[in-house]
Amino acid sequence: MTGAGIARDLSLRGLSVLLLEKGDWGAGTSGSSTWMIHGGPRYLEFDWDTTRRSSEDAGFIVTIARHMVYRVAFLLPILPHDRNNIERMETAMEVYDRFQPLKKSNPHVRLTADEARQAEPGLTSDLVGAVTLEEWGVDPHRLVFANVQDAVANGARAMNHTRVIELLRDGANVIGVRYRAADGSVSEARAKVVVNAAGPWVPEVSRMAGANVQLRPAKGIHIVYPYRISNFGLSAETVDGRDVLMVSHGGFTLLGTTDDDFYGDLDSVDVHGDEVDYLLQAFERIFPAIRNYRPVRTTTGVRPTLFKWRPYEDELSRRYQVIDHSSDGAEGFITIAGGKLSMYRLMAEETSDAVCRKLGHQAPCTTAVRPLPGSESELEPAAELGQRFGIPALAAIKLQSRHGSRAGDVLDKSDAGRIVCRCEPLTESELAYAARHEQVRTLADAFRRVGIAAGPCAGAACVMRSAEIIGRQLGWSASQRFDAVREFVQGSWLGRAPVLGDSGWAQEELAQGALRGLR
Amino acid sequence: MGRTDSLAKLAWAYGLHLARRRLTRPKSQLPALIEMYKASGIRPLTPAERELHPRLIGCINCGLCALAAGRLGKTRLPELASSYMRLYARLADASSDLEGDEADLEAASAACPVGLPLADVAAVVRRLAAG
Numbered sequence: 001m002t003g004a005g006i007a008r009d010l011s012l013r014g015l016s017v018l019l020l021e022k023g024d025w026g027a028g029t030s031g032s033s034t035w036m037i038h039g040g041p042r043y044l045e046f047d048w049d050t051t052r053r054s055s056e057d058a059g060f061i062v063t064i065a066r067h068m069v070y071r072v073a074f075l076l077p078i079l080p081h082d083r084n085n086i087e088r089m090e091t092a093m094e095v096y097d098r099f100q101p102l103k104k105s106n107p108h109v110r111l112t113a114d115e116a117r118q119a120e121p122g123l124t125s126d127l128v129g130a131v132t133l134e135e136w137g138v139d140p141h142r143l144v145f146a147n148v149q150d151a152v153a154n155g156a157r158a159m160n161h162t163r164v165i166e167l168l169r170d171g172a173n174v175i176g177v178r179y180r181a182a183d184g185s186v187s188e189a190r191a192k193v194v195v196n197a198a199g200p201w202v203p204e205v206s207r208m209a210g211a212n213v214q215l216r217p218a219k220g221i222h223i224v225y226p227y228r229i230s231n232f233g234l235s236a237e238t239v240d241g242r243d244v245l246m247v248s249h250g251g252f253t254l255l256g257t258t259d260d261d262f263y264g265d266l267d268s269v270d271v272h273g274d275e276v277d278y279l280l281q282a283f284e285r286i287f288p289a290i291r292n293y294r295p296v297r298t299t300t301g302v303r304p305t306l307f308k309w310r311p312y313e314d315e316l317s318r319r320y321q322v323i324d325h326s327s328d329g330a331e332g333f334i335t336i337a338g339g340k341l342s343m344y345r346l347m348a349e350e351t352s353d354a355v356c357r358k359l360g361h362q363a364p365c366t367t368a369v370r371p372l373p374g375s376e377s378e379l380e381p382a383a384e385l386g387q388r389f390g391i392p393a394l395a396a397i398k399l400q401s402r403h404g405s406r407a408g409d410v411l412d413k414s415d416a417g418r419i420v421c422r423c424e425p426l427t428e429s430e431l432a433y434a435a436r437h438e439q440v441r442t443l444a445d446a447f448r449r450v451g452i453a454a455g456p457c458a459g460a461a462c463v464m465r466s467a468e469i470i471g472r473q474l475g476w477s478a479s480q481r482f483d484a485v486r487e488f489v490q491g492s493w494l495g496r497a498p499v500l501g502d503s504g505w506a507q508e509e510l511a512q513g514a515l516r517g518l519r
Numbered sequence: 520m521g522r523t524d525s526l527a528k529l530a531w532a533y534g535l536h537l538a539r540r541r542l543t544r545p546k547s548q549l550p551a552l553i554e555m556y557k558a559s560g561i562r563p564l565t566p567a568e569r570e571l572h573p574r575l576i577g578c579i580n581c582g583l584c585a586l587a588a589g590r591l592g593k594t595r596l597p598e599l600a601s602s603y604m605r606l607y608a609r610l611a612d613a614s615s616d617l618e619g620d621e622a623d624l625e626a627a628s629a630a631c632p633v634g635l636p637l638a639d640v641a642a643v644v645r646r647l648a649a650g
Contacts, residue, residue: 251606394602
């Protein structure tokens with residue numbers, strides 16, 4: 001996310017920029033987040049300045065990305081023996097209310113136990129009461145890509161599935177990178193400044209320059225339910241006293257997150273059954289029916305937290321640091337480390353300022369006010385857009401959440417109405433557009449860009465057809481389409497296996513039948 | 520220093536909060552909450568809908584309902600039951616999807632391999648779409 005934000009910022013300042021992403025846009029930590037642009041009431045215990053800065057920047061993001069953000073209203077239910085009683089919780093929310101206007105959010109309200117159960121009838125009867133909290137939801141994959149799009153529109157080059165394999169040196173100066181592109185070819189690019197915005201992979205890239213950046217990576221998992229369980233988000237206390245969230249997004253629910261020091265391979269992070277049970281245990285106390293709901297998969301990612309010895313993972317600061325490595329003997333090399341999704345724009349601005357200082361380039365940052373692609377003008381009513389292209393209004397709503405005011409440009413009138421994914425619902429036209437114009441190279445890329453296979457069927461009904469549509473645009477042969485489906489099914493299985501219950505396995509049987517031979 | 524300062528400010532706010540609670544009579548804030556989020560489609564389910572909800576969202580998109588209801592290829596209920604129940608916060612903006620003839624939901628339900636009560640799904644969708 002931060003790399004895309006920096007590319008956008010610098011290209012808007014008139015600099016020549018090359019952005020390289022080893023996987024796909026938003027496939028790392030950003031995509032595995034809780035999908036929220038928030039101020040961070042949790043940080044009130046540690047550092048009000050982080051809450052203020054985060055809220056302020058969230059306000060900017062909400063403005064520049066208005067077509068892709070939505071309000072998430074949380075109920076924070078209080079049980080009799082919770083760590084924080086209702087007076088303490090309401091105090092925290094009263095304090096947080098001072099920051100809410102910065103991000104255009106509503107203040108809290110306080111509910112009695114009965115009122116809380118009227119708002120969400122699924123809450124336990126063992127309630128003292130509840131307070132509310134409002135944050136913003138966003139699809140981080142689209143947020144990343146919108147930044148990439150705008151960077152490219154302003155002259156940047158951006159390549160996904162392209163891995164930096166070496167930094168080019170000239171004595172003490174870093175003068176560029178050597179990279180391997182998606183097709184396996186190796187190229188070099190020269191630059192006056194190289195920025196390392198690799199999230200949890202920051203230490204690995206820093207080592208290429210002989211510099212040492214120490215992080216304290218923390219693993220977090222989420223359970224994904226492919227529908228809204230509640231219209232309100234919920235919070236719950238875990239067995240070890242942490243707060244975890246059930247977040248209602250557009251058409252799905254995220255339940256998480258865990259927060260554990262991580263020492264393993266960043267490119268292969270597994271989800272364990274214990275982590276799933278840990279989260280379900282917490283939510284079962286406040287929402288007893290949670291185990292009646294069928295999760296579809298899990299997500300997992302690693303936070304690039306700044307290193308500090310001693311605090312528990314949960315207590316680590318979410319601050320960030322811009323590091324100029326000239327004192328490490330790597331002139332022209334800058335690292336941005338730490339931080340969080342909600343502050344990506346600010347992190348990008350400060351990193352871009354550092355780049356501009358190095359280059360002696362004077363141009364102001366405009367990313368706080370310039371709308372992202374699709375947020376430039378008001379949206380057409382979804383029903384009208386749907387009628388114009390012969391698609392359901394619901395499909396038009398989803399389309400607009402991804403493309404905003406540019407939604408009409410995405411649909412090809414000749415086949416706009418054909419739905420390829422009934423869960424989402426997603427049109428064939430939009431999927432073809434993503435393959436043509438949005439750097440979709442795999443089915444997993446399409447999952448991130450337009451949400452194929454994100455629904456209850458987990459792709460059983462749409463991945464074969466999707467491979468045909470994408471393959472037609474990218475010139476895939478029949479065997480390449482088959483391989484693409486196999487790769488996607490095998491990859492998504494890793495996230496699905498930890499949460500398949502009885503009904504999940506039954507559905508898996510059906511999917512096996514639909515995609516026979518691909519597992 | 521940051522943490523000490525933060526905790527001190529929270530303690531002060533806590534004292535003020537307790538004093539205010541003693542001096543003011545609380546009144547129901549539920550109507551304000553409902554009104555606040557009405558425009559965003561964030562509205563409570565009824566207790567009956569909540570009870571039924573795990574079954575309402577059980578669709579696995581096999582498409583058999585559409586065949587049984589004679590609606591294959593069209594883009595409304597029942598074949599998009601899954602989508603409508605997934606996105607129920609946005610149904611008010613999609614109410615135009617629900618206009619027109621009703622499909623044979625009884626036949627569709629009978630064909631559903633996971634026993635989705637499609638008539639109930641339709642009732643909830645219509646209630647929420649009505650705003």
